[in-house]
Amino acid sequence: MAKASDVKSGNILRFNGELVSVDEYIHRTPGNLRAFYQAKMRNVKTGKLVEYRFRTDEEVEIARVETNDYQYLYEDGEFFVIMDNDSYEQFNVPKALFGSSARFLKEGMNVIVAFESEEPIMAQAPTSVELEITYTEPAVKGDTSTNALKSATVETGVEIRVPLFVNQGDRVKVDTRSGDYIERVK
Numbered sequence: 758m759a760k761a762s763d764v765k766s767g768n769i770l771r772f773n774g775e776l777v778s779v780d781e782y783i784h785r786t787p788g789n790l791r792a793f794y795q796a797k798m799r800n801v802k803t804g805k806l807v808e809y810r811f812r813t814d815e816e817v818e819i820a821r822v823e824t825n826d827y828q829y830l831y832e833d834g835e836f837f838v839i840m841d842n843d844s845y846e847q848f849n850v851p852k853a854l855f856g857s858s859a860r861f862l863k864e865g866m867n868v869i870v871a872f873e874s875e876e877p878i879m880a881q882a883p884t885s886v887e888l889e890i891t892y893t894e895p896a897v898k899g900d901t902s903t904n905a906l907k908s909a910t911v912e913t914g915v916e917i918r919v920p921l922f923v924n925q926g927d928r929v930k931v932d933t934r935s936g937d938y939i940e941r942v943k
Contacts, residue, residue, distance in 0.1 A: 761811035
């Protein structure tokens with residue numbers, strides 16, 4: 758157990774039986790009252806924001822979280838199988854931890870996963886990926902208005918919106934957080 762004064766922003770705490778990540782941690786000393794720590798914490802599983810005031814001598818449990826780079830291997834039902842690049846050990850990570858960015862994952866891609874005592878608690882795909890366009894309608898000459906977009910299907914099967922000049926077979930960079938087209942890759 759650690760004291761509340763040992764906590765920093767970015768720590769993962771076990772708070773009321775749940776894992777929370779500390780977003781903001783401020784020491785306050787109001788007028789003639791005792792000092793305290795004001796914490797804004799986000800539940801790791803649900804994403805819900807929690808605010809709490811810790812006394813300076815209050816004991817808190819800082820969770821031991823190991824974050825590392827892993828290689829995404831393949832999809833297995835409700836899980837993604839990832840491999841440790843150093844030990845070649847494989848782990849099953851629930852798809853839900855990746856959120857909406859999971860649809861852009863391609864075999865062999867590097868991902869970041871955080872484990873707390875052998876259980877995966879957070880997973881993050883790269884912020885942008887390069888994917889090949891497998892299908893899109895050809896652009897019609899003269900059909901160009903400002904910022905016109907058309908639908909295109911990428912190699913992972915996801916449909917995105919791309920500019921008219923992008924053709925089938927082109928490689929494009931896609932933002933995994935929003936699913937937006939960033940640029941065409943040469």
